[in-house]
Amino acid sequence: MTTTTENQFVSVPELVQGENPVVQLESLCLRCEKQGETRLLLVNIPRFREVLVSSFECPHCGWRNSEVQEAAEISERGVQYELKVTSPADLQRTVVLSAYASLRIPEVELEAPASGRGRFTTVEGVLVQIAEDLRNYMSGHGSIDAENTSKLQELVTKLERYMAEGRGFHLIVEDPAGNSYLDVLDTDGKLWRFGRMKRFRRTHDMNVSLGIATDENATVGDANESATAPLSSQHVDPEGHSAESEAQRSFAKREVLRIPTECPSCGKPGENRIHETFVPHFQDILLIAFTCDYCGFKSSEVKPSGHCAEKGRKIALHVRNRNDFSRDLVKSDTARLVIPQAGLELEPGTLGSKFTTVEGIIRDARDALSELHRFVQSDDYRPDEIDQQQQRFRAFLHQLDDLLDSSAPEFDLILDDPLGNSFIQNPNAPAEDPQLRIEDYERTAEMNEALGIVPPTEICTN
Structure with missing residues (x-):
């Protein structure tokens, strides 16, 4: 058995150069029930995500099979890519198709x-796979009449011409699950002028086909009833406590409070789940999560529980090894995030509120900036200036990747929160942590005004 290196994911350019750390496993052939070989390869597709490519081959019966597997959940929206093929180089553009993706070539009315x-x-x-499937269909169905056989053969001939000339057709990939990818970017990472990508809201039929909606005739009333049922039994107990007070007491016991609300994506009924939890050596926080059973939309956020702190707080963590990556971290939506060594500064409101780890917050920042970079264009600069900006931005993203992948990282992560509702875990608590520096400070009048806080002295004066 061949094992991979420490960095298990290999990029597409490395595949072209032959650097492919493949894991080989013996496995049973489902056709002849003899031992075959499965090969697994972890591939990092630029500007997309990591996928697992698996391939099986049986030396006894010759049966082969290959597929792509990914750990990604169904996205909030579907995705459609369109590429106009204008040169032979476009034939080598990467395509990742999930199990729910369909293909279209409008020039030959092929779907x-x-x-x-x-x-x-x-x-x-x-193109090769479609042409091969059509040939197999023609050879395996002797009942096809001459007219249809001629049409299918004409279609195969056109596909072969497209492969030979490398131009003259459009390829459209549509995936309601949102987990497919077609390389429609140029070498600088910008959207190519012959490429197009858009996201769309799924229809209810699409959700049914994806298995995230089961009852096509579900009514709003039924959904609301099921959403409110866990709150209480809607009665008064012998001691005179109402259902509302029962819900309040259960919430105080750290149970989950469910509140019916409309989905911001499709407008159908969903529910907010609110859970209060205590972060050791910090304070109580509210974890708020929303899920829509109709369109699959999900969101989560963290809110402080309790009063507003009298002072702001600045927390600086000096990361020295990868163990520091696993420290718990709470970032409120009023906190500013800074990593000086990487030149990263995220203003309050960026990324929202998070309950994650040190590694998680850096990855979230990197992913958010990467998504922003894919479609940022400006008419205020010359093309050479835009190229320089793109190069600097890519170098900046590489710096974040180096921080995340380093076996011996060393950098500072700073959270500056004027409300004092952010936190980085101290594994030595209650003892002091030499890597963690916490500074409380008085808020300025400008900070209070921006946060909507009226100092007690002003209340007394008014």
Whole structure:
């Protein structure tokens, strides 16, 4: 068995150069029930995500199978990519298809439905697979009349011409799960002029096909009833306590409070789940999560529980090793995040509120900036100035990647929160942590005004 290196994911350019750390496993062939070989490869697709490519081959019966597997959940929206192929180089653009992705080539009125399995290929690979499937269909169905056989053969000939010329057609990938990818970017990471990408709201039928909606005839009333049922039994107990007070007492016991609310994505009924928890050596916080059973939209946030702190707080952590990456971290939406060594400064409100780890907050920042970088363009600069900005931005993202991948990281992470509602874990608590520096400070009048806080002296004066 061949094992991978410490960095398990390999990039697509490394695959082209032949650097492919493949894991080989013996496994049973489902066709002849003899021992075959499964190969697993972790691939990092630029500007997309990591995927697991698996391939099986049986030396006894010759059966082969390959697919792409990913750990990603169904996205909040579906995605559609469109690429106009104008040169042979476009045939080598990366294509990742989830089990729910369909393909279209409008020039030949060809539409390939979802195959039910993931694939990692190229534009040329898509054409080759479609042509091969059509040939197999013609050879395996002797009942096809001459007219339809001629039409299918004409379609195969057109696909072969596209592969030979490398131009003259559009490829459209549509995935209601939002987990497919077609490389429609240029070498600088900007959206190519012959490429297009858009996200869309799923229909209810799409949600049913994805398995995230089961009852096509569900009514708003039924959903509201099921959402409110866990709150209380809607009665008065023998001691005279109302249902509302029962819910309040259960919430005080750290149970989950469920509040019906409309989904901000599709407008159908969902529910907010609110849970109060205590972070040791910090304070109580509220974890708020929303899930929509109709469109799959999800959101989560963290809110402080209790009174407003009298002073602001600045927390500085000096990261010395990878163990520091696992420290718990609470970032409120009023906190400013700074990593001086990487030149990262995120103003209050960026990323919202988070209850995560040191590694998690850096990854969230990196992913958010990466998504922003993909579609940022400006008409205020010359093309060479835009290229320079793009290069500096990519270098900045590489710095964050180096921080995350380093085996011996050393940098400072600073949270500056004027409300004092942010936190970085001290594993030595209650003893002091030499790597952690906490500074409380008086808020300025400008800070209080921006936060909507009226000092007690002003209340007494008024």
